Amino acid sequence: MADTHESPSGGAPPPDAGTPGPDGPGNGWRTEYWKKNLRLMVVLLVVWFAVSFGAGILFVEQLNQVVIAGFPLGFWFAQQGSIYTFIVLILVYALRMDRLDDEYGVSERNDDGSRA
Amino acid sequence: MSDIQTWALIFVAGSFALYIVIAWRSRVRETKGFFVAEQNIPAVANGAAVAADWMSAASFISMAGLIAFLGSDGSIYLMGWTGGYVLLALLLAPYLRKWGKFTVPEFVGDRFSETVRSVSAVVAIIVSFTYVVGQMAGGGIVFSRFLQVEQAWGVAIAAAVIFAYAVFGGMKGITWTQVAQYTVLIVAYLIPAWAVAQTMTGFPVPQITFGEILAELNRIGAEFGLPVYTEAFTARPQIDVFLVTMSLMIGTAGLPHVIIRFYTTKTVRGARYSALWALIFIGLLYTTAPAVGAFTKLNLLSGVQGAAVDALPSWVQNWMATGLVTVGDGVETIGSVSNNPDSGADLIINNDILVLASPEIAGLPAPIVGLVAAGGLAAAMSTAAGLLLVISSSASHDLYFRYVDHHASEARRLLVSRIAMGLAVLVAIYFGINPPAFVAQVVAFAFGLAASTFFPILLLGIFWKRANAVGAVSGMLAGLAFTATYMIYTLPVFGTEANDHILGISPEGIGTIGAVVNLVVTVTVSLLTRPPAHEVQEMVENIRYPAERRAEVTSA
Numbered sequence: 001m002a003d004t005h006e007s008p009s010g011g012a013p014p015p016d017a018g019t020p021g022p023d024g025p026g027n028g029w030r031t032e033y034w035k036k037n038l039r040l041m042v043v044l045l046v047v048w049f050a051v052s053f054g055a056g057i058l059f060v061e062q063l064n065q066v067v068i069a070g071f072p073l074g075f076w077f078a079q080q081g082s083i084y085t086f087i088v089l090i091l092v093y094a095l096r097m098d099r100l101d102d103e104y105g106v107s108e109r110n111d112d113g114s115r116a
Numbered sequence: 117m118s119d120i121q122t123w124a125l126i127f128v129a130g131s132f133a134l135y136i137v138i139a140w141r142s143r144v145r146e147t148k149g150f151f152v153a154e155q156n157i158p159a160v161a162n163g164a165a166v167a168a169d170w171m172s173a174a175s176f177i178s179m180a181g182l183i184a185f186l187g188s189d190g191s192i193y194l195m196g197w198t199g200g201y202v203l204l205a206l207l208l209a210p211y212l213r214k215w216g217k218f219t220v221p222e223f224v225g226d227r228f229s230e231t232v233r234s235v236s237a238v239v240a241i242i243v244s245f246t247y248v249v250g251q252m253a254g255g256g257i258v259f260s261r262f263l264q265v266e267q268a269w270g271v272a273i274a275a276a277v278i279f280a281y282a283v284f285g286g287m288k289g290i291t292w293t294q295v296a297q298y299t300v301l302i303v304a305y306l307i308p309a310w311a312v313a314q315t316m317t318g319f320p321v322p323q324i325t326f327g328e329i330l331a332e333l334n335r336i337g338a339e340f341g342l343p344v345y346t347e348a349f350t351a352r353p354q355i356d357v358f359l360v361t362m363s364l365m366i367g368t369a370g371l372p373h374v375i376i377r378f379y380t381t382k383t384v385r386g387a388r389y390s391a392l393w394a395l396i397f398i399g400l401l402y403t404t405a406p407a408v409g410a411f412t413k414l415n416l417l418s419g420v421q422g423a424a425v426d427a428l429p430s431w432v433q434n435w436m437a438t439g440l441v442t443v444g445d446g447v448e449t450i451g452s453v454s455n456n457p458d459s460g461a462d463l464i465i466n467n468d469i470l471v472l473a474s475p476e477i478a479g480l481p482a483p484i485v486g487l488v489a490a491g492g493l494a495a496a497m498s499t500a501a502g503l504l505l506v507i508s509s510s511a512s513h514d515l516y517f518r519y520v521d522h523h524a525s526e527a528r529r530l531l532v533s534r535i536a537m538g539l540a541v542l543v544a545i546y547f548g549i550n551p552p553a554f555v556a557q558v559v560a561f562a563f564g565l566a567a568s569t570f571f572p573i574l575l576l577g578i579f580w581k582r583a584n585a586v587g588a589v590s591g592m593l594a595g596l597a598f599t600a601t602y603m604i605y606t607l608p609v610f611g612t613e614a615n616d617h618i619l620g621i622s623p624e625g626i627g628t629i630g631a632v633v634n635l636v637v638t639v640t641v642s643l644l645t646r647p648p649a650h651e652v653q654e655m656v657e658n659i660r661y662p663a664e665r666r667a668e669v670t671s672a
Contacts, residue, residue, distance in 0.1 A: 048202045076327075079183075079190070086399070090392045094388040098385065101662055106664070
């Protein structure tokens with residue numbers, strides 16, 4: 001909290017336009033990092049679609065045949081379950097990205113190595 | 117003065133005093149403070165601010181009432197206005213934060229071209245204005261019912277308070293006030309909901325217990341001749357429910373006043389966690405709202421069923437004074453209820469009053485009713501302030517300094533931004549007092565436009581290096597033209613004739629198709645024209661990584 005210097009992520013991207021692109025020598029990690037990010041994203045978005053548009057809209061009538069604690073299941077997904085799932089999806093994303101950033105050394109750190 | 121009025125006055129005056137104190141403590145001297153709160157807001161606080169910014173008068177006052185009358189199809193709002201945060205968190209927020217500028221048009225300006233920036237700034241201003249008018253009118257309803265203040269004065273008082281903290285504190289003042297406003301509004305929403313759940317089911321967690329009353333609600337609804345509450349697609353066809361939900365989701369992710377909140381965090385990681393906190397805070401209200409809708413509807417129906425007109429519960433009398441509840445001419449006992457004034461039902465109830473009236477309908481004590489008034493105002497004011505900031509920053513930062521005064525000093529920029537904010541407040545007051553007839557329909561415009569203009573080009577701008585300026589301009593204009601045309605075709609907004617929906621698609625849902633049109637046009641035109649400059653592609657590459665790669669890897 002005590003960091004007063006400009007955080008490395010602030011302002012415009014650093015003026016290192018000369019660095020080689022993602023496929024340049026020594027930059028293989030970039031493609032790897034990005035692929036893992038995209039894979040995580042796609043998995044989470046599939047779940048996002050399944051609970052809201054799948055369970056809450058496309059298959060809501062079939063699921064409504066099942067009633068739990070008074071809730072027809074499709075109705076429950078549409079008005080409750082999808083929202084809980086959305087929260088869990090963002091939680092999983094934030095935690096997994098913390099790990100991925102650390103693994104590839106791109107997490108935001110203060111000078112003493114603590115999280116910025 | 118009645119008990120309810122006294123308590124409402126105490127809570128409203130108390131919360132306003134709190135906002136002013138916060139505003140004074142967070143006044144700013146630099147444009148970085150004015151536009152992005154010095155990029156120093158902790159994730160939890162930013163999450164609360166996003167939640168207050170996002171949850172408008174419509175969420176607080178109208179949504180539970182809408183759900184009560186729509187039944188199962190009310191889920192379009194519940195899923196549509198929360199699912200967008202998954203898209204924001206995964207697809208936009210971290211990358212836009214890494215880019216790290218002041219406004220959304222500024223991002224597309226750097227990424228594409230100055231033309232795209234100007235078009236975006238104008239669209240951002242239009243979208244935000246349509247939205248702010250609804251907030252002002254919502255605040256007026258609260259004032260006129262609870263404080264017996266004339267609507268015009270109510271709007272003026274609320275606007276004066278917003279003016280104080282928005283003009284002096286800019287984004288910094290707005291952010292900390294929004295944290296306080298979130299607290300006020302969520303407490304005001306949850307306490308009556310818990311109390312109603314406790315009274316009706318003996319267990320104070322409405323999210324769990326409203327299942328118990330659904331069968332009862334379906335039964336009594338049938339006696340009133342209403343559609344089955346838990347049955348899907350009674351209010352809209354399936355295809356429309358799908359498209360409206362999608363349109364609200366991508367519209368949410370594309371609304372400038374929501375996106376700029378993610379510029380205020382310290383880090384990229386902070387932006388991800390802000391989105392998480394925001395959705396937790398929003399979810400608290402959004403999972404409660406359907407329960408409030410169901411409980412209140414059951415209370416309401418069983419309270420008036422077969423009642424003689426001269427023996428109706430007292431809340432009916434109270435609200436009839438505002439004209440938001442009306443009993444049909446010549447009706448002796450209540451046999452039908454509707455929210456549609458043209459339905460000819462015995463009792464007509466406006467959607468907007470269900471939440472405000474729910475404590476009275478359930479017979480809760482006066483202080484709780486007063487608290488709800490303060491909550492409704494907090495919801496309206498926090499959203500209005502966020503929107504006014506977008507209007508001010510787009511007008512000054514993206515238009516005025518680009519075209520009129522490029523060499524303005526820091527002090528002058530701050531002054532001009534404040535003047536822009538002040539003018540925006542004045543225009544908002546005017547429209548809050550004289551709302552255009554089409555206010556309700558205009559909200560559909562705001563989402564449809566955000567969905568069909570901003571979301572696709574932001575997405576492609578971040579994830580597809582090949583997307584270029586010509587593509588983005590063509591895509592935005594195509595999406596905008598397509599969506600606006602269909603809205604004008606189906607809505608009698610501008611005095612044009614309203615035509616039937618094509619394939620059952622409502623104007624609220626057309627934004628989804630508009631977004632697809634935008635996407636396809638941007639991709640096609642980009643591929644047919646030259647790729648963006650090497651530096652631009654380098655910048656897009658750079659926003660993928662939160663920080664420079666460190667030599668040795670530090671473990672968490």
